[in-house]
Amino acid sequence: MPNLALELGKQSASLGVNSVYGEQQDVDGVRLIPVALSWSGFGAGEDESGNNGGGGGGFAVPLGAYIRKGDDLRFEPNLVSLVAVAIPFVWVAGRTLSRIIGALKR
Structure with a gap:
């Protein structure tokens, strides 16, 4: 009988950046490194008996990619993800x- 926890652990190794963006x-001549x-x-x-x-589950948010061109390295954010994360953050911070x-006015 296989150990389910070990099998799930082996399958979880494939999750992460590779499941969101790929390699x-x-x-x-430009290298794109997903984040x-x-x-x-x-x-x-x-x-x-x-x-x-x-069972299990996961969630991934694509943040952007590092772009390397020669010696230049810069980060390009995924604007859709940035907006999706920023809206709830701004709402919670404002509240x-x-x-x-x-409370300070009382």
Whole structure:
């Protein structure tokens, strides 16, 4: 009987930047190196009667790519991801600041 936790661990090795963007690419002397934020979780178990099961999930956000041209290296952000992350952050920061200001006024 295979150990489900070990099998899930082996499969999780393929998650990350490669699952979001793929491998780095060389195009006309320019190297593109993808950057992403990813996280995942997995679990497995077995009961007394020998039934077993497991599962997991993950999430990845493409942040952008490093672009290397000769000796020049620069980061190009993914603007769609930046906006998707910035909107909730600005909302939470604004709500927090309004509560702090409201508490200080009392």
